[in-house]
Amino acid sequence: MTVEINKVKQPIADHSSQLVHLTDQTMEERKQALLNRMGERGLSALVIYADKEHGSNFEYLTGFIPRFEEGLQILNQDGSSTLILGNENYNKVRYSRTPSEGKKCSLFSLPNQPMQEVSELDNLLADTTIDTSQKVGLVGWKLIPTMTDQYDLPHFIVNALENRIGKENLVNATGLYIDPAYGARVTNNANEIAHYEYGSSLASDAVLDAMNQLSVGKSETEIGQLLTKEGQYQTVVTIAAFGQRFLNANLYPLDKPLKLSDKVALTVAYRGGLSSRSGYAVETNEQMESIDPAYLEEVVKPYFAAYHYWLTTIRIGQKGGDFFKQFNDFYPQSNYGWELCPGHLTANEEWLSSPFYPGSKATVQSGMIFQVDFIPSQAGHNGVSAESTVAIADEDLRHNIQEDYPELWERIQERRNYLKTELNIQLSEELLPLASTLAYYRPFFLNKDLALTIQ
Numbered sequence: 001m002t003v004e005i006n007k008v009k010q011p012i013a014d015h016s017s018q019l020v021h022l023t024d025q026t027m028e029e030r031k032q033a034l035l036n037r038m039g040e041r042g043l044s045a046l047v048i049y050a051d052k053e054h055g056s057n058f059e060y061l062t063g064f065i066p067r068f069e070e071g072l073q074i075l076n077q078d079g080s081s082t083l084i085l086g087n088e089n090y091n092k093v094r095y096s097r098t099p100s101e102g103k104k105c106s107l108f109s110l111p112n113q114p115m116q117e118v119s120e121l122d123n124l125l126a127d128t129t130i131d132t133s134q135k136v137g138l139v140g141w142k143l144i145p146t147m148t149d150q151y152d153l154p155h156f157i158v159n160a161l162e163n164r165i166g167k168e169n170l171v172n173a174t175g176l177y178i179d180p181a182y183g184a185r186v187t188n189n190a191n192e193i194a195h196y197e198y199g200s201s202l203a204s205d206a207v208l209d210a211m212n213q214l215s216v217g218k219s220e221t222e223i224g225q226l227l228t229k230e231g232q233y234q235t236v237v238t239i240a241a242f243g244q245r246f247l248n249a250n251l252y253p254l255d256k257p258l259k260l261s262d263k264v265a266l267t268v269a270y271r272g273g274l275s276s277r278s279g280y281a282v283e284t285n286e287q288m289e290s291i292d293p294a295y296l297e298e299v300v301k302p303y304f305a306a307y308h309y310w311l312t313t314i315r316i317g318q319k320g321g322d323f324f325k326q327f328n329d330f331y332p333q334s335n336y337g338w339e340l341c342p343g344h345l346t347a348n349e350e351w352l353s354s355p356f357y358p359g360s361k362a363t364v365q366s367g368m369i370f371q372v373d374f375i376p377s378q379a380g381h382n383g384v385s386a387e388s389t390v391a392i393a394d395e396d397l398r399h400n401i402q403e404d405y406p407e408l409w410e411r412i413q414e415r416r417n418y419l420k421t422e423l424n425i426q427l428s429e430e431l432l433p434l435a436s437t438l439a440y441y442r443p444f445f446l447n448k449d450l451a452l453t454i455q
């Protein structure tokens with residue numbers, strides 16, 4: 001197997017612009033999955049925290065995040081639910097996908113809005129039905145090893161819960177949602193995959209549009225505008241960066257124009273997946289060699305070979321630790337400098353969790369949605385990236401997608417065919433591209449005809 005540069009057709013921008021809503025059946029399945037896990041672990045209630053940046057576990061059953069405020073959901077083993085929300089989100093209780101009682105807590109609101117003393121939360125919790133017959137699990141958003149009696153929630157909330165329930169009766173239960181071995185959120189049914197494909201394909205089309213509009217003289221803001229699509233919430237900071245990044249600590253697109261030989265970084269993410277590309281604004285390898293000698297041979301081609309290895313090696317049932325070792329043997333961290341997990345799960349947030357780390361016993365499961373995400377960092381060279389999103393599905397799940405979402409199934413098959421005919425990448429039946437630009441990488445960003453292929 002070798003990596004070559006060939007003239008290929010561009011992938012088709014195939015985002016449908018039709019959001020697939022989560023069904024009532026899916027929401028009930030989600031709730032039951034959590035209740036089952038609570039029973040297995042001796043938990044009589046969960047307290048789920050949310051803020052704008054960390055609202056996805058809360059959103060899993062409610063269908064919304066508390067936007068600019070904070071919130072709690074209390075879920076009891078009998079299925080009853082209470083939402084505690086701030087001044088400007090309390091009115092969302094009636095829209096919750098999981099029927100819930102509501103309580104308003106001004107402490108969860110913005111600074112200098114009408115706000116009571118900190119004892120307000122103690123009083124609210126005292127008046128809230130919380131099943132304390134067994135342990136009560138607190139759900140934040142991090143998975144910190146060995147952290148069973150500490151919590152990534154604001155102290156005033158933890159303190160109020162300790163006062164109400166007793167410190168000895170609380171445990172960290174974030175894993176019930178996102179642990180790659182047993183979390184409820186790490187796998188998806190056909191409805192959820194169709195729901196998330198909307199954002200994955202939207203990000204993919206946006207990056208393809210941005211790549212096609214790259215030209216000398218275009219500004220970061222002009223290209224950045226192309227990455228912002230359909231008014232959707234972006235789950236990471238959008239990147240449209242040329243040349244030297246982070247000047248004056250800036251993270252966002254500027255009016256800086258693209259120059260020949262500039263470094264280029266493009267990234268956007270919506271709920272369901274992220275797409276990115278990084279490389280150089282050049283037309284030929286000679287131009288690239290003049291600014292980053294051997295970049296193509298030492299960075300880009302090994303990266304693409306590893307990308308191909310990732311796509312053609314992953315299988316349902318693999319242990320995450322085994323996959324990590326296999327990938328590291330093929331594409332060693334010691335040589336290529338990638339520091340994070342070689343791929344991770346994605347959902348409402350761009351990074352949910354990952355089964356791929358040393359010693360991981362979590363297995364690759366049908367229904368997982370992955371970001372193909374590993375970024376080399378090699379001394380003396382620019383980085384390279386072609387992040388995209390795939391689902392992995394057994395025969396039953398594939399059948400459900402085909403039956404319930406035939407237009408999505410057709411897009412998936414067209415993407416698989418593109419990979420085979422244009423890039424010479426043959427995917428297993430289990431792997432379902434959720435974006436048309438999966439594995440599509442132009443080594444010379446100003447040459448729109450050439451791409452990397454497998455020979």
